[in-house]
Amino acid sequence: MSQGDTDEWERLMIAALDGDGRAYADLLGRIAPVLRKVVRARAGSLGNETCEDVVQEILLAVHLKRQSWHRDAPLRPWLYAIARHKATDAFRRWGSRVHLDIDDFSEVLRAPEDNSAIDAHDIDRMIDRLDTRSARIVRAIGIEGQTYTELADNLQMTEGAVRVALHRALSRLASLRERMME
Amino acid sequence: MKTEDLIAALAADDRRLMSPGRLFIWLGLLAAVLVLAFFFTVVGLRPDVLHYLFQPLTMPKFIVPLMTGLLALPLTMALSRPEARVHLGLLLLPAGALILAVMAGLLTSAPSDWPRLILGQHAAFCMTMIPLMATPLLAALLIALRRGAGTRPRLEGALAGLCAGALSASLYAWHCPVDSPLYFSTWYTLATLLVTLAGAWLGPRLLRW
Numbered sequence: 194m195s196q197g198d199t200d201e202w203e204r205l206m207i208a209a210l211d212g213d214g215r216a217y218a219d220l221l222g223r224i225a226p227v228l229r230k231v232v233r234a235r236a237g238s239l240g241n242e243t244c245e246d247v248v249q250e251i252l253l254a255v256h257l258k259r260q261s262w263h264r265d266a267p268l269r270p271w272l273y274a275i276a277r278h279k280a281t282d283a284f285r286r287w288g289s290r291v292h293l294d295i296d297d298f299s300e301v302l303r304a305p306e307d308n309s310a311i312d313a314h315d316i317d318r319m320i321d322r323l324d325t326r327s328a329r330i331v332r333a334i335g336i337e338g339q340t341y342t343e344l345a346d347n348l349q350m351t352e353g354a355v356r357v358a359l360h361r362a363l364s365r366l367a368s369l370r371e372r373m374m375e
Numbered sequence: 376m377k378t379e380d381l382i383a384a385l386a387a388d389d390r391r392l393m394s395p396g397r398l399f400i401w402l403g404l405l406a407a408v409l410v411l412a413f414f415f416t417v418v419g420l421r422p423d424v425l426h427y428l429f430q431p432l433t434m435p436k437f438i439v440p441l442m443t444g445l446l447a448l449p450l451t452m453a454l455s456r457p458e459a460r461v462h463l464g465l466l467l468l469p470a471g472a473l474i475l476a477v478m479a480g481l482l483t484s485a486p487s488d489w490p491r492l493i494l495g496q497h498a499a500f501c502m503t504m505i506p507l508m509a510t511p512l513l514a515a516l517l518i519a520l521r522r523g524a525g526t527r528p529r530l531e532g533a534l535a536g537l538c539a540g541a542l543s544a545s546l547y548a549w550h551c552p553v554d555s556p557l558y559f560s561t562w563y564t565l566a567t568l569l570v571t572l573a574g575a576w577l578g579p580r581l582l583r584w
Binding site for chain 2 (some may be wrong): 209210212214215217218221222225229245248249252253254256257258260261262263266270271273274275277278312313316317320331332334335336338341356357359360363367371
């Protein structure tokens with residue numbers, strides 16, 4: 194990972210915080226394989242699907258907590274701290290004591306790229322627990338790539354209301370996960 | 376759901392939220408207005424307070440809690456960042472000042488007077504008002520910190536409590552009619568610790584994510 198790429202992450206995150214969804218998707222798309230590598234290196238024995246669950250859980254936390262990143266700080270330490278925190282929780286759920294060390298990130302990044310993303314199912318179980326409309330919004334936007342305008346038409350809601358509903362649904366997903374852990 | 380689909384859903388959520396720091400500025404201002412209004416109408420300013428503000432023996436009553444609160448505030452906000460490295464050593468400063476105040480109190484009074492000076496006459500009021508006036512600020516801090524991503528919720532809650540309790544005590548001092556350092560170093564400290572404990576209890580419950 195070159196220094197230039199590091200700066201790129203900050204630039205993308207700042208654009209994302211200012212409302213640039215494309216920059217944000219780009220950034221999350223770059224973060225995901227890094228997380229996947231680190232998680233698999235530490236917890237490969239749990240299987241790729243479980244690892245992908247953890248990756249998604251971290252991404253959801255990154256999203257919901259993105260306001261806690263300071264624009265003048267480097268992104269990586271923040272990101273790794275989020276990843277570490279969520280991964281520790283997640284692994285505890287399976288009764289395994291796996292901890293991500295900050296060093297993992299620098300070591301794993303030298304390993305060859307493994308982009309074999311697979312389906313994760315935890316998140317589907319959580320989406321199923323949302324109310325029907327929220328579940329539909331999350332899936333329509335995520336899986337089917339529908340736009341706010343299309344969804345607003347289909348659901349007879351205003352675009353603003355769909356936006357709020359998506360935001361709430363994503364926050365609910367995180368709290369459902371918390372509750373599933375207890 | 377594939378990770379790329381989740382990313383698409385996340386990227387579509389472009390609602391902008393205030394950062395914990397900015398949110399705290401607004402909620403903190405609101406809490407301050409509320410508490411100051413309560414203080415001036417219900418608790419009341421001591422008429423000759425300005426005189427005591429500058430007496431060597433009573434000055435710590437104002438300064439020590441204020442210093443504690445003002446030091447705890449940035450530490451608390453720093454803990455809302457997951458990558459935070461926080462040095463609590465700074466809090467030894469007010470702790471040291473408190474010890475000096477106690478020693479001054481002990482040296483300037485006869486040992487036979489100590490129990491009377493420590494107990495004072497308004498301890499119950501003081502122990503009620505400091506936690507009560509700390510509540511809005513503690514609430515403001517905890518609501519703001521929920522936006523953050525602190526990885527040590529108990530410490531975060533405790534520091535929020537310390538900050539709220541100490542700032543409340545520094546305001547209560549403007550009412551407090553008791554002047555012995557032995558009094559305030561006992562009761563202000565106890566009241567502040569009570570709020571700190573409340574924060575430490577609330578932290579893991581409210582600040583987990």
